[in-house]
Each structure stands twice: as structure tokens, then as C-alpha cells.
Amino acid sequence: MSEEINDRSRKILEAIIEDYIASAEPVGSRAVTRRHHLGVSPATVRNVMADLEEMGYLKAPHTSAGRVPTEKGYRFYIDALLQVRHFSELEKERLGWRYRLQGKKTDELLREAGKILSEISHYTGLVLAPRFSSTIFHHIEFIKLSREKTLVVFVSSSGLVQNKIIEVDDSLTQRELEQMTNYLNLTLTGLTIHEVKARILQEMAQEKALYDKLMKKALQYSREALQEEGEEEVFIEGTVHILEHPEFADLEKMKRLFRAFEQKSILVELLDKSQKTQGVQIFIGNESEYQEIEGCSLIASTFSNRRGTIGTLGVIGPTRMPYSTVIPIVDYTAKLLSHILEGDAR
Amino acid sequence: MSEEINDRSRKILEAIIEDYIASAEPVGSRAVTRRHHLGVSPATVRNVMADLEEMGYLKAPHTSAGRVPTEKGYRFYIDALLQVRHFSELEKERLGWRYRLQGKKTDELLREAGKILSEISHYTGLVLAPRFSSTIFHHIEFIKLSREKTLVVFVSSSGLVQNKIIEVDDSLTQRELEQMTNYLNLTLTGLTIHEVKARILQEMAQEKALYDKLMKKALQYSREALQEEGEEEVFIEGTVHILEHPEFADLEKMKRLFRAFEQKSILVELLDKSQKTQGVQIFIGNESEYQEIEGCSLIASTFSNRRGTIGTLGVIGPTRMPYSTVIPIVDYTAKLLSHILEGDAR
DNA sequence: GTTAGCACTCCTCTCTTTCGAGTGCTAACG
DNA sequence: CGTTAGCACTCGAAAGAGAGGAGTGCTAAC
Numbered sequence: 001m002s003e004e005i006n007d008r009s010r011k012i013l014e015a016i017i018e019d020y021i022a023s024a025e026p027v028g029s030r031a032v033t034r035r036h037h038l039g040v041s042p043a044t045v046r047n048v049m050a051d052l053e054e055m056g057y058l059k060a061p062h063t064s065a066g067r068v069p070t071e072k073g074y075r076f077y078i079d080a081l082l083q084v085r086h087f088s089e090l091e092k093e094r095l096g097w098r099y100r101l102q103g104k105k106t107d108e109l110l111r112e113a114g115k116i117l118s119e120i121s122h123y124t125g126l127v128l129a130p131r132f133s134s135t136i137f138h139h140i141e142f143i144k145l146s147r148e149k150t151l152v153v154f155v156s157s158s159g160l161v162q163n164k165i166i167e168v169d170d171s172l173t174q175r176e177l178e179q180m181t182n183y184l185n186l187t188l189t190g191l192t193i194h195e196v197k198a199r200i201l202q203e204m205a206q207e208k209a210l211y212d213k214l215m216k217k218a219l220q221y222s223r224e225a226l227q228e229e230g231e232e233e234v235f236i237e238g239t240v241h242i243l244e245h246p247e248f249a250d251l252e253k254m255k256r257l258f259r260a261f262e263q264k265s266i267l268v269e270l271l272d273k274s275q276k277t278q279g280v281q282i283f284i285g286n287e288s289e290y291q292e293i294e295g296c297s298l299i300a301s302t303f304s305n306r307r308g309t310i311g312t313l314g315v316i317g318p319t320r321m322p323y324s325t326v327i328p329i330v331d332y333t334a335k336l337l338s339h340i341l342e343g344d345a346r
Numbered sequence: 347m348s349e350e351i352n353d354r355s356r357k358i359l360e361a362i363i364e365d366y367i368a369s370a371e372p373v374g375s376r377a378v379t380r381r382h383h384l385g386v387s388p389a390t391v392r393n394v395m396a397d398l399e400e401m402g403y404l405k406a407p408h409t410s411a412g413r414v415p416t417e418k419g420y421r422f423y424i425d426a427l428l429q430v431r432h433f434s435e436l437e438k439e440r441l442g443w444r445y446r447l448q449g450k451k452t453d454e455l456l457r458e459a460g461k462i463l464s465e466i467s468h469y470t471g472l473v474l475a476p477r478f479s480s481t482i483f484h485h486i487e488f489i490k491l492s493r494e495k496t497l498v499v500f501v502s503s504s505g506l507v508q509n510k511i512i513e514v515d516d517s518l519t520q521r522e523l524e525q526m527t528n529y530l531n532l533t534l535t536g537l538t539i540h541e542v543k544a545r546i547l548q549e550m551a552q553e554k555a556l557y558d559k560l561m562k563k564a565l566q567y568s569r570e571a572l573q574e575e576g577e578e579e580v581f582i583e584g585t586v587h588i589l590e591h592p593e594f595a596d597l598e599k600m601k602r603l604f605r606a607f608e609q610k611s612i613l614v615e616l617l618d619k620s621q622k623t624q625g626v627q628i629f630i631g632n633e634s635e636y637q638e639i640e641g642c643s644l645i646a647s648t649f650s651n652r653r654g655t656i657g658t659l660g661v662i663g664p665t666r667m668p669y670s671t672v673i674p675i676v677d678y679t680a681k682l683l684s685h686i687l688e689g690d691a692r
Numbered sequence: 693g694t695t696a697g698c699a700c701t702c703c704t705c706t707c708t709t710t711c712g713a714g715t716g717c718t719a720a721c722g
Numbered sequence: 723c724g725t726t727a728g729c730a731c732t733c734g735a736a737a738g739a740g741a742g743g744a745g746t747g748c749t750a751a752c
Contacts, residue, residue: 028714043726046715064714064733105511139489143501151505155489159497161509165451240604249597251589258586374745389695392746410702410745 005055011038012048013057014081017069021322024246026066071285074297074319078282084327092332095120101340106158111235113313113337118238121326123245123317124261126300128271129233130310132162133193140184140222142168142177150177152225156193158305158341164225169217180218188222192307197226232268236261247318253295260292271312274300278309280331285319295319299326301334305341313337351401357384358394359403360427363415367668370592372412417631420643420665424628430673438678441466447686452504457581459659459683464584467672469591469663470607472646474617475579476656478508479539486530486568488514488523496523498571502539504651504687510571515563526564534568538653543572578614582607593664599641606638617658620646624655626677631665641665645672647680651687659683 005013015036019027029042029049038045049067052058057073060066069077087095097116101109110127117125135156143151150168155161168177187203188196200223204216239261248254260266270290274281283298293316300314313334315326351359361382365373375388375395384391395413398404403419406412415423433441443462447455456473463471481502489497496514501507514523533549534542546569550562585607594600606612616636620627629644639662646660659680661672 026714030714041726042714043728044724047725050716060715062733063716064712064731066714105509138491141487141489141499143485143487145484145501145503145505149505151501151507153487153499153501153507155491155497155499157491159491159495159509159511161497161499161507163451163505163507165505238608240601240608243597243601243604251595251597255586255589258589262584262586372745376745387695388745389697390693393694396747406746408702409747410700410743412745 008038008040009048009052010081011036012045013052013069013073014077016049016052016058016067017073017077017081020069021320024320026061026068028066031066069320071319074284074323078284078323082324082327084324084331086328087332092336097333097336098340101336106160106341109337109340110311110313111237113333114235114237117313117315117329117333118241120329121315121317122241123315123321123326124239124242125235125237125313125315126267126271126298127235127237127313128268128275128311129235130158130160131232132156132160133197134310135160135193136307137188137191137193137196140181140188142181142221144168144174144177150221152221154193154225166221166224168221172217176214179214180221183215184218184222193226197223200226232272234264234267234271236264236267242317245318245320247295247320256292256294257296260290263292266290266292267316270298271300271314274298274314275302275309275312278302280327280334282323282327297321297323299323299330301330303334303337303341305338310341354384354386355394355398356427357382358391359398359415359419360423362395362398362404362413363419363423363427366415367666370666372407372414374412377412415666417665420630420669424630424669428670428673430670430677432674433678443679443682444686447682452506452687455683455686456657456659457583459679460581460583463659463661463675463679464587466675467661467663468587469661469667469672470585470588471581471583471659471661472613472617472644473581473583473659474614474621474657475581476504476506477578478502478506479543480656481506481539482653483534483537483539483542486527486534488527488567490514490520490523496567498567500539500571512567512570514567518563522560525560526567529561530564530568539572543569546572578618580610580613580617582610582613588663591664591666593641593666602638602640603642606636609638612636612638613662616644617646617660620644620660621648621655621658624648626673626680628669628673643667645669645676647676649680649683649687651684656687 012032015032015038016027019031019035029045032038032045033040033042049058052073053060053067056070057076058067059070061068100116101112104112107129110129114125114127117127135158137154138157139155141153141155143153145151145165147170148167149165151163151165153161153163188199191199200219204219204223239258242248242257243254248257270283274283280299280301283300285295285297295318296316297319298314298316299321300312302309302312304310313330315330317326358378361378361384362373365377365381375391378384378391379386379388395404399406399413402416403422404413405416407414446462447458450458453475456475460471460473481504483500484503485501487499489499491497491511493516494513495511497509497511499507499509534545537545546565550565550569585604588594588603589600594603616629620629626645626647629646631641631643641664642662643665644660644662645667646658648655648658650656660676663672
């Protein structure tokens with residue numbers, strides 16, 4: 001029953017999707033012939049539309065409305081029809097993002113990237129920060145706060161700071177704490193936090209060989225401090241922007257989405273997924289089986305430093321999104337961020 | 347023209363406000379007589395209502411609807427009528443908040459307090475974190491990241507960590523950095539960050555007396571690192587909760603509020619204001635001249651450690667709020683937080 | 693001063709009607 | 723045989739028309 005998709009059908013599908021993206025309203029056969037001069041009559045377009053509907057690329061909200069793309073339709077559009085325009089060097093320079101991002105601390109940098117994404121795209125920007133456990137250990141410090149409490153500060157080579165309060169044997173002098181610090185910094189430097197954990201365990205296994213009680217304690221404490229390391233951090237910027245779009249006039253839908261923003265866990269999962277693949281990835285609507293973000297698309301891309309992929313950033317918005325403009329935004333932001341994180345010698 | 351407010355008027359005003367808070371719907375004269383047996387007829391109530399309207403405590407959305415409290419009405423209700431029920435010790439124990447808050451790092455603690463506020467009140471919880479400049483200096487550390495970049499980490503006595511990347515003379519050895527650290531820690535410990543800044547300037551003024559170049563540098567760097575210290579931090583938790591309330595069916599209103607959440611600056615200003623007064627404070631609707639939070643009330647209270655007030659927390663929601671239950675929630679949370687921040691020997 | 697009675701207002705809800713956009717089908721056309 | 727014009731039909735959105743009802747203010751009686 002299903003015809004193959006010939007060139008004319010493609011053109012018509014493309015026209016419908018683009019019109020719909022622009023107007024947020026079901027597209028009728030007339031509109032297609034008027035706005036794009038394809039040299040065919042509305043009747044012909046109607047026939048093609050019926051075919052496209054049967055093939056699952058379009059659907060009609062009701063009998064006497066125009067057609068609306070389905071998720072399958074968007075998918076086809078993105079994979080086969082869409083031509084992404086990349087920024088020219090000149091444009092990149094003009095945007096001035098580089099300027100906005102330079103010279104910031106890593107966490108500020110990531111947040112700012114999220115803001116840029118959201119401002120430019122008019123959707124919500126997401127940045128999944130590097131998991132601390134995959135960053136590179138650079139420094140540890142024990143800072144005694146009170147009799148019972150000691151603050152352990154880890155610094156990654158990119159300048160990310162993570163800290164935790166633990167209880168430390170009160171009898172230790174500041175001098176001994178320093179010795180512990182020196183020992184640990186010597187032993188662990190240059191490893192990823194992940195490797196650090198492994199190394200600690202390894203050293204502890206050889207514990208019997210360790211005649212020095214202090215070192216034993218050092219290992220124990222650093223292990224403790226790394227134990228329940230902070231969960232992944234997501235920066236969500238520009239949640240308001242998403243409200244501008246007509247699809248969120250539906251209160252229920254909106255609430256669900258904001259719930260997802262608040263929980264974050266769904267977003268983390270989703271962004272984590274795309275961490276596995278390089279380059280820009282697009283999740284359309286229900287392809288991701290999360291109810292909370294039904295009717296939404298996510299355009300994401302990974303960013304990296306010298307050692308490889310370390311995080312993901314992207315934009316989330318309704319399925320009806322101007323992909324052709326948002327994709328290069330995400331792409332460029334990711335590349336720029338990677339560039340900064342590398343070139344910065346971090 | 348305006349009668350004084352006699353006892354009966356008060357009772358009726360109270361009844362109307364409470365009914366309106368419960369139902370979100372204009373309250374008619376019948377409803378008042380039915381739900382509260384005041385021993386008067388609807389007609390009498392109508393007369394009183396007309397008076398109260400003239401005095402500005404009530405208004406009618408239209409001729410044939412009941413009355414709705416004005417902001418002036420709420421204000422009177424809160425100042426003169428409301429009886430706040432405080433929690434008994436037993437209830438406090440049962441709530442188990444203490445348990446949820448104990449043993450956390452300061453920033454986690456504040457965030458968790460915000461979450462509790464929002465969960466219990468079903469509105470949005472706000473916590474204005476202590477300004478870093480008013481916390482007490484405990485420790486400074488220079489950590490070299492690369493040739494050009496050095497991370498400066500400040501730790502406050504409460505375990506708050508603030509850090510900044512600065513450029514440091516590359517010729518300095520790690521040993522010299524340590525000397526700088528020791529010198530600074532010795533000089534500055536126990537002061538508030540605010541005082542620290544002053545002290546740095548003071549020491550720098552005596553610079554000529556300082557024959558040691560290293561110390562001079564130390565001062566210069568630490569000053570640089572404290573220069574543009576991070577802006578105030580607000581934790582906003584439970585933004586979704588606020589959507590449950592009927593007043594936010596109005597999309598425009600909602601957008602405005604969320605814009606305020608995103609900018610934060612308005613909230614900071616507002617919370618900052620209430621920082622000046624001890625105890626629970628209530629801002630009703632337009633009393634605060636900020637458009638963005640029109641129709642909203644803020645219930646806020648300060649919290650403190652041994653040294654005095656250090657932050658503010660509160661709940662924001664529509665003007666129609668069950669003040670009698672929310673006020674003790676805010677009050678108790680603030681007190682509990684103060685208790686933890688003090689008792690914790692921080 | 694309080695209350696019952698009553699006319700009046702105005703919102704809300706529902707039911708209809710109208711309107712128009714858009715369709716699918718059919719028959720004619722090149 | 724694909725394409726197109728014509729046309730009946732469908733269905734939602736918008737507008738209109740009551741009906742119903744809650745609530746008021748006023749007046750006059752208690």
C-alpha cells in the first residue's frame with residue numbers, strides 16, 4: 001500500500017514541516033501550494049498528503065484541519081531532508097560567545113554556556129557537567145573546622161572544587177594533617193578520580209606493608225570523603241523561555257516539564273545517554289520514553305577536553321522546533337566549549 | 347464615613363478571609379452566616395461587608411459576586427486577627443526536619459531547608475545564603491593548576507568554600523606558595539571576610555615596612571581573589587508547587603513569576619530587606635513594588651549563628667495563602683536552622 | 693439596629709447556530 | 723495514468739442566545 005517516497009513527496013513533506021514549525025498551526029493543502037511554488041495543484045498535494053499520512057509521517061488533528069508532522073515525520077525530516085547551515089567564521093566572531101565564555105571558572109563557564117544556549121535558541125539550555133569522578137585529580141587538602149569536623153577539599157586539574165565534611169581523629173595535629181596531604185597528593189596526582197578510588201583501595205590492601213599509621217589514616221579519610229560523591233550536576237538555564245511557545249499553553253504539559261526540570265534525574269539520564277555518541281544528537285518526543293517530556297525534543301552534543309568526552313550540553317523544547325537553526329547553535333557551543341577547555345591547558 | 351472596626355466587623359472580616367483562603371472563591375453573605383455561626387443574618391453581614399469594602403478591606407470582583415480580601419484586608423488580618431499556632435515540641439519531633447538537616451554541608455543544608463519549606467507549605471521555598479563576605483575566614487589555600495592559573499580557595503569557618511582562579515607569578519615555587527598561605531592564615535584567621543578585606547588593605551598600606559616581597563605578593567593575590575566575590579546565592583526550591591494553585595492558571599502571571607525566579611535579583615533584594623529585621627516578616631502583594639511578583643506574598647524569617655543574622659529564608663506564594671499554617675513553618679525552619687548553625691560549633 | 697423581601701445585576705454554563713477551512717471523492721482533462 | 727477542478731461533507735472555533743443562579747443593594751417592617 002505504501003508508495004515509496006519520491007522527490008515530490010519529499011518536497012511536500014518538507015514544506016509542510018517547515019510551515020508547521022514556523023506557524024504552529026496545522027498546514028492545509030492550499031497553504032503548501034501558495035507558500036511554496038511546487039507547480040502542482042492543491043488537489044495533488046492532498047493526494048500526496050494522504051499518502052504521507054498513511055505512511056505515518058503526518059497526521060490530522062481532525063478531519064477538517066490541515067496536517068501536522070508526527071514524530072516519525074520529524075525524524076525523517078531531520079535525517080533526510082534537513083540541511084544544517086553552519087556558522088561561518090565571521091558569524092562566529094560576531095556572536096562573541098568566545099568572549100562571554102573566556103576566563104571563567106569551570107562551573108561558571110558551564111552555566112554561562114547554558115545561558116547562551118537558551119538565549120539564542122529561545123528554548124531551555126541544559127549542560128551536564130563533567131562527572132567529578134572522570135575529572136583528573138590535582139590536589140587534596142584537609143582543613144580542620146572544629147574538634148569534630150574536618151573539611152576535605154578536592155581540586156581537579158580543571159579547577160573544579162569538590163568538598164566534604166568528615167570526622168577526623170581529633171588527636172591529629174595540623175602538622176600531621178599536612179603530612180597526610182603531602183603523601184596523598186604525591187600518590188594520587190594525575191589520576192582520574194575514578195582511578196584515585198581504585199588506587200586508594202589498592203594501597204589499602206597493601207596496608208599491612210604500611211607501617212605508617214598516618215598514611216593508613218590518610219587513605220581511609222580520603223576514601224571516606226570520596227564515598228558518596230555528589231551526584232551529577234546539571235545546569236538548567238532559561239526555563240522561562242520555553243513558556244513563550246504556544247505548545248505550553250497547556251498547563252498540564254507545562255507542569256510535567258517543570259517537574260522534570262526540578263527532579264533533574266530524567267534530564268541527567270537523557271544527557272548521559274547522548275554522552276556515548278560523539279556529535280550532535282537529537283531525541284524527538286516519545287522516542288525517549290519519558291512521560292514528563294512528552295512532546296519535547298532534545299538537541300544535544302558532547303563536549304570534551306584533551307582526555308575525551310567529559311560532558312553534554314543541549315537545548316530542550318517542543319518537538320516543533322526550528323531544527324535547522326538550533327542544531328548549529330548547539331554544535332558550535334559544544335565545539336567552542338571543548339576548545340576553551342582544551343586550549344586553556346586545563 | 348468610615349465606621350470604626352468593631353468586634354463584629356472583625357469577626358466577619360476574619361470569616362471572609364479564611365473562607366476565601368480555603369476556597370479561592372469570592373465569599374458571599376450567605377456563606378459567611380452558614381459556615382460561621384455568628385448569630386446574625388445575611389442581610390446584616392451584607393451591611394458590614396459594604397462598610398468593609400468602603401474601608402478598603404474587601405472588594406467585589408463584580409456586582410453579583412461575593413467579596414474578596416484586598417491587600418489591605420490581608421494586612422489587617424495578619425496584623426490584628428491572625429492567631430499563629432506554634433508547633434508543640436512533640437510535633438516538632440514528629441516532623442523530623444532536624445533529622446533531615448543534620449550533618450550536612452552548609453550549602454546542602456540550606457538547599458534542604460528550602461526543599462522542606464516548599465514541600466510542607468506547598469509553595470516555593472527560598473533561602474538566601476549567608477553573604478560570603480559576612481562569614482568568618484578560616485583558611486586560604488593556593489593551588490597551582492597550570493603555568494598561568496592558580497586556584498585560590500577560601501574556606502569559611504562554617505565550611506563554605508569559595509574559590510577563584512587568578513594569575514600568579516610563575517616563578518614562585520610551591521614552597522613559597524605555602525609560605526604565603528601560612529602567613530595569610532595566620533594574619534587573617536577569625537575575621538569576617540569583610541574584615542579580611544579591610545585588613546589586607548591596611549597591611550598593604552604598611553607595605554613599605556614590609557621588607558618581604560613574598561608577603562606583599564600574598565596580600566596582593568588574596569585581594570585579587572576576593573575582589574569580585576560571587577554574588578549572593580539564593581536557593582529556590584519547589585517552583586513546581588506553586589503551579590498547583592488556581593491563581594496561576596493565568597499564564598501571564600505565571601510567566602512573570604518564573605522570570606523573577608530566573609533573575610533572582612528581585613528575590614535577593616526582597617529577602618535582603620527582611621534581613622534587617624528579626625523574626626518572621628510578611629510582604630503582601632504590591633506592598634513590594636515589584637511587578638514581577640504582583641499578587642504574591644512572601645513570608646520570610648532570618649536565621650543566624652552566634653555572630654548574628656546571616657541569612658533569610660521564606661516561602662513565596664499567592665497572596666491568598668494560609669498564613670496561619672505557613673507562618674509557623676517558616677518560623678520553625680528558621681529557628682531550627684539557626685540552632686543547627688550555632689550548636690554545630692561552626 | 694436588625695432583618696426579611698424583592699428587584700436587579702451580571703457571571704457562568706449550555707445549547708445552537710453560523711462560518712470557514714480543509715478534506716476525500718468523483719469525474720473530467722491532457 | 724497522473725493531475726486537476728468541483729463539490730458535498732465534516733468538524734472545530736467563534737458568536738450568540740437563553741436559562742439559571744448567586745449575590746447584591748435597597749426598602750420597609752420589626
